[in-house]
Amino acid sequence: MEMSDTPVSLSRNSLATMSCVTRSSDFRRLQHDWRQLHGSLNHTTPFNSWEWLFSWWQAYGEGKELRICEWRSGGALVGIAPLCLVHESVGIGPKYKVIRFIGDGSHDSDYLDFIILPEFFSVAISQFTQWLQENTEWDAIVFREMREVSALPNALRKIAYELDLLLRFEFGRAFIVPLPSSFNEFLQARQPRFRTKIRSSFRKFGHSGDVVFEDDFCNRDLRRRLYSLFTLHQKRWHHANLPGVFGERAKRLFYMHFVPRFARNGWLRLYSLRGKDGYLAHQLCFGSDGTTYLLQEGFDIVDAAASYGQFLRAAVMRYLIEKGERYYDFLSGYSKHKLDWGGQENKTIHCILSHKRRGRFYFRIPIWRDRLGSLLRRCLPESLYEMLRRFFPG
Numbered sequence: 001m002e003m004s005d006t007p008v009s010l011s012r013n014s015l016a017t018m019s020c021v022t023r024s025s026d027f028r029r030l031q032h033d034w035r036q037l038h039g040s041l042n043h044t045t046p047f048n049s050w051e052w053l054f055s056w057w058q059a060y061g062e063g064k065e066l067r068i069c070e071w072r073s074g075g076a077l078v079g080i081a082p083l084c085l086v087h088e089s090v091g092i093g094p095k096y097k098v099i100r101f102i103g104d105g106s107h108d109s110d111y112l113d114f115i116i117l118p119e120f121f122s123v124a125i126s127q128f129t130q131w132l133q134e135n136t137e138w139d140a141i142v143f144r145e146m147r148e149v150s151a152l153p154n155a156l157r158k159i160a161y162e163l164d165l166l167l168r169f170e171f172g173r174a175f176i177v178p179l180p181s182s183f184n185e186f187l188q189a190r191q192p193r194f195r196t197k198i199r200s201s202f203r204k205f206g207h208s209g210d211v212v213f214e215d216d217f218c219n220r221d222l223r224r225r226l227y228s229l230f231t232l233h234q235k236r237w238h239h240a241n242l243p244g245v246f247g248e249r250a251k252r253l254f255y256m257h258f259v260p261r262f263a264r265n266g267w268l269r270l271y272s273l274r275g276k277d278g279y280l281a282h283q284l285c286f287g288s289d290g291t292t293y294l295l296q297e298g299f300d301i302v303d304a305a306a307s308y309g310q311f312l313r314a315a316v317m318r319y320l321i322e323k324g325e326r327y328y329d330f331l332s333g334y335s336k337h338k339l340d341w342g343g344q345e346n347k348t349i350h351c352i353l354s355h356k357r358r359g360r361f362y363f364r365i366p367i368w369r370d371r372l373g374s375l376l377r378r379c380l381p382e383s384l385y386e387m388l389r390r391f392f393p394g
Contacts, residue, residue: 021068033077055258079116140354170350175343177328201311232298281308290326
């Protein structure tokens with residue numbers, strides 16, 4: 001599937017070529033150029049970085065095929081579409097060949113996108129459209145977790161029209177907390193009962209000396225802190241009779257790859273509560289351009305009334321406000337506690353395209369399944385419906 005470089009005239013003085021990277025060794029070699037491109041754009045996040053996506057590929061790439069589209073002008077990297085080809089089933093029928101973002105499918109990545117210099121975007125999309133038209137190996141395209149500010153969804157709408165593809169948009173929810181200039185102002189904006197809980201936790205732990213808030217880390221201590229996060233997270237979910245994400249070897253491997261890389265780049269934010277006998281809670285975050293992203297957390301549940309996780313979040317919020325951070329991003333997914341902390345809802349965009357013939361069942365079966373599920377939920381007793389869900393989780 002290696003595509004020959006195709007020159008595209010941009011202006012009298014510029015020329016761009018597109019090619020497709022299919023080998024992991026070439027993905028690794030993109031590191032320097034990718035970093036330069038990523039750092040030159042103001043709409044990128046750490047989720048678009050080489051460090052994140054290559055780490056993800058090392059952990060989750062087995063059984064998938066790289067299809068990274070890159071654009072160069074005068075030898076310089078001016079655009080990247082970080083893609084892979086995945087073989088997927090919809091429960092019945094054959095497996096389908098689906099083009100996805102690298103990073104999608106493991107419930108780790110948000111805000112995925114192409115990263116292209118604005119002056120090259122139109123021609124890059126034109127080339128990408130041509131590549132899709134000439135490439136007969138794919139049945140469907142699934143691009144998830146795009147931000148509302150992304151230019152890609154509109155471009156995909158045009159691609160679907162030009163190539164006569166089936167097209168569907170779906171939407172997710174992400175919650176971001178705007179951080180004010182003072183922690184007191186932040187507390188005043190919370191509901192009275194919730195505000196009282198936070199103030200009570202500071203009175204209980206803030207000056208006791210028995211619990212210490214750590215806002216920094218040293219590289220030699222990073223592995224130990226990570227294993228502590230894994231352990232606390234797993235204990236919490238095992239207590240609820242659920243497996244917990246860090247039971248998966250690939251998940252632990254992914255974290256062991258990207259965390260030190262983020263630390264070297266200055267993106268890693270690791271906040272912890274340490275007690276006399278060890279760690280009580282962790283928040284693994286990363287930050288750039290005034291935004292701190294919460295990726296994962298774990299806390300001791302032996303003393304549930306202590307609410308170590310809640311106190312740690314309050315301590316992190318206060319620390320970030322004092323440092324002048326502008327946003328705390330809970331990332332995708334809804335839960336009430338995100339609203340309690342002042343999270344404001346933002347949409348993420350998911351786009352599904354497919355060929356009208358060879359990809360039509362991949363496109364339509366999830367819709368039919370959702371409709372059937374809604375019908376059964378309305379018509380069946382709740383106990384019977386839940387039993388069917390356990391036997392047929394799809």
